[in-house]
Amino acid sequence: MKKSIVPLVAGAALAVSAVSASAATLDDVKAKGSVQCGVSQGLPGFSNPDSQGNWTGLDVDTCKAIAAAIFGNADAAKFTPLSAKERFTALQSGEVDVLTRNTTWTMSRDTDLGLNFTGVNYYDGQGFMVPKDLGVSSALELSGASVCTNTGTTTELNVADYFRSHDMDYEVVAFEKADEVVAAYDAGRCDVYTTDQSGLYAQKLKLTNPDDHVILPEIISKEPLGPAVRQGDDQWFNVVKWTLFALINAEELGVTQDNVDEMKNSDNPSIKRLLGTEGSFGESIGLDKEWAVNAIKAVGNYGEMFNRNVGPDTELGIDRGLNKLWSDGGLQYAPPVR
Amino acid sequence: MAAQDVLPSRKGSSGFSALNDQRVRGVIFQVLLIVAIVSFAWWIIHNTAANLRAQGIGFGFGILRDSAGFQINQTLIDYQETSSYVRVYFVGLLNTLLVSFIGVILATIIGFIVGISRLSKNWVVAKAAYVYIEVLRNIPLLLQIFIWYFAVLRLLPAKRDAIDLGPFGLLNIAGWYAPNPVLGRGFALVAAAFIIGIVATFVLRAWARRRQMATGQIFPLFRVALALIIGLPLVAYFVAGFAFANPPFSLEYPTPGNFGPRGGLRVFPEFIGLLMALSFYTASFIAEIVRAGILAVPNGQTEASYSLGLRPGHTLRLVVIPQAMRVIIPPLTSQYLNLTKNSSLAVAIAYPDLVSVFAGTALNQTGRAVEFILITMATYLTISLVTSLFMNWYNRSVALVER
Numbered sequence A: 001m002k003k004s005i006v007p008l009v010a011g012a013a014l015a016v017s018a019v020s021a022s023a024a025t026l027d028d029v030k031a032k033g034s035v036q037c038g039v040s041q042g043l044p045g046f047s048n049p050d051s052q053g054n055w056t057g058l059d060v061d062t063c064k065a066i067a068a069a070i071f072g073n074a075d076a077a078k079f080t081p082l083s084a085k086e087r088f089t090a091l092q093s094g095e096v097d098v099l100t101r102n103t104t105w106t107m108s109r110d111t112d113l114g115l116n117f118t119g120v121n122y123y124d125g126q127g128f129m130v131p132k133d134l135g136v137s138s139a140l141e142l143s144g145a146s147v148c149t150n151t152g153t154t155t156e157l158n159v160a161d162y163f164r165s166h167d168m169d170y171e172v173v174a175f176e177k178a179d180e181v182v183a184a185y186d187a188g189r190c191d192v193y194t195t196d197q198s199g200l201y202a203q204k205l206k207l208t209n210p211d212d213h214v215i216l217p218e219i220i221s222k223e224p225l226g227p228a229v230r231q232g233d234d235q236w237f238n239v240v241k242w243t244l245f246a247l248i249n250a251e252e253l254g255v256t257q258d259n260v261d262e263m264k265n266s267d268n269p270s271i272k273r274l275l276g277t278e279g280s281f282g283e284s285i286g287l288d289k290e291w292a293v294n295a296i297k298a299v300g301n302y303g304e305m306f307n308r309n310v311g312p313d314t315e316l317g318i319d320r321g322l323n324k325l326w327s328d329g330g331l332q333y334a335p336p337v338r
Numbered sequence B: 001m002a003a004q005d006v007l008p009s010r011k012g013s014s015g016f017s018a019l020n021d022q023r024v025r026g027v028i029f030q031v032l033l034i035v036a037i038v039s040f041a042w043w044i045i046h047n048t049a050a051n052l053r054a055q056g057i058g059f060g061f062g063i064l065r066d067s068a069g070f071q072i073n074q075t076l077i078d079y080q081e082t083s084s085y086v087r088v089y090f091v092g093l094l095n096t097l098l099v100s101f102i103g104v105i106l107a108t109i110i111g112f113i114v115g116i117s118r119l120s121k122n123w124v125v126a127k128a129a130y131v132y133i134e135v136l137r138n139i140p141l142l143l144q145i146f147i148w149y150f151a152v153l154r155l156l157p158a159k160r161d162a163i164d165l166g167p168f169g170l171l172n173i174a175g176w177y178a179p180n181p182v183l184g185r186g187f188a189l190v191a192a193a194f195i196i197g198i199v200a201t202f203v204l205r206a207w208a209r210r211r212q213m214a215t216g217q218i219f220p221l222f223r224v225a226l227a228l229i230i231g232l233p234l235v236a237y238f239v240a241g242f243a244f245a246n247p248p249f250s251l252e253y254p255t256p257g258n259f260g261p262r263g264g265l266r267v268f269p270e271f272i273g274l275l276m277a278l279s280f281y282t283a284s285f286i287a288e289i290v291r292a293g294i295l296a297v298p299n300g301q302t303e304a305s306y307s308l309g310l311r312p313g314h315t316l317r318l319v320v321i322p323q324a325m326r327v328i329i330p331p332l333t334s335q336y337l338n339l340t341k342n343s344s345l346a347v348a349i350a351y352p353d354l355v356s357v358f359a360g361t362a363l364n365q366t367g368r369a370v371e372f373i374l375i376t377m378a379t380y381l382t383i384s385l386v387t388s389l390f391m392n393w394y395n396r397s398v399a400l401v402e403r
C-alpha cells in the first residue's frame, strides 16, 4: 500500500539524507526535464484524469503553466495524485516539487509544516451539501446530523468549530479518499457532505442523481487554495509564485492564449515587460525571456483557465465570484511585473 | 584469568593472550557492536532533527498536549474536540484493540468451524468449506473491507427509517442503536451480589468435586450455580430498587430524532464492516491451520478413541483437538498478529482506529510525521509482542509434557 508508506519513506529520507533537500529545486527540475506536481486523486474541474487518462483542471493547468514557463512545454508537467492526508509529507520529502492540490493556505501549514504558499489560485470557502428530500434549507438546521468528510483537511476542523460554536450535535464520518466520501454519502450513510464549496460542486457530479442534492447557502470558512512549495528555496518559490502572477496579470492586461503572439508587438510597457520584449524579468527568476509567453500559450490567462475548467459554461458551473479580478470587484490581484 | 589457564607459559604478555581468548574477544565484539548501534541511533536522531530544522519543520513531542480540534465518532473513553492528541492516541488505540480483540475471537470460532468442516465426511459440507477458504483468502483484504462495508450500507434501511429489533433496539444504515445500559444508585449492590455468586460457585464446585471423589455422590452444581449467579443479583436488584426507590439498572432505548434515531448504544457500520471483513478473511487462514493441525494427529489416536467407545464428537473434542492444538497454536499466533495489523486498513472505511486518527488525522493536522509514526510503530510492536508472549505462554501450557 503506497499511501501508508509515504510518511515512512519521508521519515527515512529525513533520517539518513546527509544534507537537507533545501537545495535548488529549479536545477533539479531542469536536470530531470519535468516538474512533478502533487494533485488530488480526482476532483472534476481541479485535477481529474479525462477518459484518455490526461489530467485536466485548474490545479493541473497551474502545474502545466509552471512547466511551460520553465521548459516552454506544458507536457513537462507530471502528476502525482495524493490524498489530503498524504500531500504534505509527499512535498516535504521531495516526492513532488510543488503541490497544486486544492490546498488551503493556513498559518500552521505555512510555518510549522515547512511549506510556503505561493499565492491563491482559487478563493474558496467551506460549504454543505444535503439531499433535497431532507427538507433542510440552512446549515443551522443540521443539529443531530451525520457529516461525511475527508480526513486530514481543514474541513474536519472547521466543521467541528462550526457545530460546536452553534451548540449543535453532530457525528463526523471521516474517510481518507474523496471517492469513499462520495460513495458513503451517496449510499445515505451521512445526511451531509461537507468540503470546500468548489469541491461540493465537483463531487456532486459523481453522485447517482446529482439533481437530488442541494448545496446550502452558508459558507463557514475561508479557504484560500493555492500552490505550495518547500521552505528554504527562494528561487523555486519565485518561479511558482510569479508564474501564477503572470497568468493573473495577463488577464488584467487582456493577453490571452490566442493573442499572446501579437501582443508582443503591443506598445503597452506593462505588456512588454510581462511578455519579455522589455527588461529581463524571466532571467531574474532563472528562466528565459519567453517564460510568461509560454505559460499563457499553454493554459491561457487566469480567466481563461478558470472558465475552461470550472466556469459557468462547464458542468461545474461555478460563478467567478470572489475569483474575479480586483478590478471587477473580486479578490484576484497580482503584483506588477516591474 | 582464563588466558593464564590456557597458556600458562606466556604470563609476561597477557595483553596478547587476552586477545586470543574467545570469551574476551566475544565481549570486545559485543561492546563494539553496541557502540556501533548506539552511535548509529544517535546519528539517525541527530540527523533527523537537524534535517527537519533545516527544512523549517517543527520537531518535538510537546505538541501531543495541544488540543486536537476534530471529532471522532466512536470513542470508548470520553473525548471532545478540545481534548489533546494524547487522548486521540488512546481513543485510537482502544478502537484498534476493540476491533482486533473481537475479530480474533470471531475469526477463531469461524476458522475452527470451517477447518473442521473441511474434513467432514459430508461432501457438501467439505466442499462448501473448501470454496469458502479458496475464495476468501485469495481476494485482497482491502477489497473485502469495501465489499462488506458497502454491502452493510446497501442492505440497511435509510437513516430516517429503521428495522425495529424490539428489545434489541433499532438498526439502520447509520448502525445499530442498541439499548444503552444505565446504572442507577443501587447498582453496586447488584454487582457485589453477582461477584459473591460467582465466588460461591467456585467454592461450591471445589467442595462438590472433593465429595464426588470421596463418596461418588454427584452434586447438582449447575442448578445451584444458576441460583447463585442469577438469583442472588436478582434479589439484590429488587432490594436495591426498593431501598433507593429507583431501578439499579435500566435500559435506555433510542428515540426518534429529525435525522434518524438518537441515543442508545451505537454500533457503527464502519465497525461492523471492518469486523466482518477481518474475521471472515482471517478465518480462512485459520481454517487451513486447523485442518493441518487435525491431520497431524495420527489416525491411530482416533481409532484408539473409537475402540474405547467414544463417540465421534467426543473423540474430536477430547482426543484430537487437544493434540492438534500443539500444531495449531504457533501459526495461529501469527494470524492473530496479522489481524491486528490488518485492522489498520480501517481508514479506508472511516473506522477511527489508531492509524486512522493518530498516524492519520492527527499526524496530518500537525504535520509531525516523524513523531507520530514513531509512536505508532512502537505501539504496534508492543501489541504484537504482548500477543506473542501470551500465545507462547498458552502454547507451553498445552505442549506435550515429557516425563
Ligand SMILES: N[C@@H](CCC(=O)N[C@@H](CS)C(=O)NCC(=O)O)C(=O)O
Pocket (backbone or CB within 6 Å): A040, A041, A042, A043, A082, A083, A084, A102, A103, A104, A150, A152, A153, A154, A155, A177, A178, A179, A195, A196, A199, A200, A223, A225
Ligand atoms: N482545502 C481543504 C480540503 C482539501 C481536500 O482534500 N478536499 C477533498 C474534498 S473536495 C479533496 O480534494 N478530495 C479529492 C481527492 O482526494 O482526490 C484543505 O486544504 O485541507
